[in-house]
Amino acid sequence: LNMAAGAVNLTQTPINTRAFLKWGYTSKGIMRFLFHRMSPYSKIHGRDVRDIIAESGVAKDIAKIEEFIDLDPSTMVKVLQDVSLFPMKWSEQFNRLSALLGKYEELRDGGLGHGRALREATQLVTKLHFPFSRAGTIPMLRGPATRLAMMFMSYPVHQTDLTLTLLGEAKDAVRAKGLMAAISEGDLSTATKHLMYMLGLWGGLASLPYFKDTNAASRVRPPLLDKAADFGQGLG
Numbered sequence: 001l002n003m004a005a006g007a008v009n010l011t012q013t014p015i016n017t018r019a020f021l022k023w024g025y026t027s028k029g030i031m032r033f034l035f036h037r038m039s040p041y042s043k044i045h046g047r048d049v050r051d052i053i054a055e056s057g058v059a060k061d062i063a064k065i066e067e068f069i070d071l072d073p074s075t076m077v078k079v080l081q082d083v084s085l086f087p088m089k090w091s092e093q094f095n096r097l098s099a100l101l102g103k104y105e106e107l108r109d110g111g112l113g114h115g116r117a118l119r120e121a122t123q124l125v126t127k128l129h130f131p132f133s134r135a136g137t138i139p140m141l142r143g144p145a146t147r148l149a150m151m152f153m154s155y156p157v158h159q160t161d162l163t164l165t166l167l168g169e170a171k172d173a174v175r176a177k178g179l180m181a182a183i184s185e186g187d188l189s190t191a192t193k194h195l196m197y198m199l200g201l202w203g204g205l206a207s208l209p210y211f212k213d214t215n216a217a218s219r220v221r222p223p224l225l226d227k228a229a230d231f232g233q234g235l236g
Helices: 003-009 012-020 025-034 049-056 075-084 086-109 114-129 144-149 154-177 179-184 189-207 223-235
Strands: none
Touching: 003 086, 012 025, 012 086, 012 114, 012 154, 012 189, 025 086, 049 086, 049 114, 075 086, 086 114, 154 179, 154 189, 154 223
8 A cells, every 4th residue: 555656656657658659649548548438538539448458458467566476366365455556556557558548549640550559559568668577577587586685676677778778779870860860850859758757757856845855756766876876875
């Protein structure tokens, strides 16, 4: 029942999803996730939003909070576990399904058919919000000892990898085309938006009156910086 963990998890939508979707489609995805039972938001190009979600399989993706937890099958304990994990489960569903629906609608509006749009939207969800099954975990974190010692380390590893991948792609574009051409053709836009939203969220929470005297900023510090800071403190 850690509400702060759920809130921090939600930051993946403005940091990751927003950087990859065209203007307005992140908001559309969020509205369709929240209000998919209501008339204005229940269909995308004639298809029921619930059918799109079911066909994608995204709703069944394991949440990061369950990555190293063996859920007890007994009814009473399972109910308690489901209730206690609700903040993380709901926030994970919010991240994944709003990204799926926003990207799917963007692609359909761009002229793609249902099958290809759903496939590409599903692939983007995995890229932005990561696989947390055993297959999606790097080999060094799969053993029982490292799983215990480095619990929940998959998220910062995946998030840092995404950031470095975007920076690497931007660097390659500049090297291949030159800076001005890369800028004019939009090759730097995704990496730029990703970094701006990440640093803006971190810096904003550190400077706003209500949050500046709390640990809110450190809770949303980019993993690339966060782990380096922790490592430095550990050495000290």
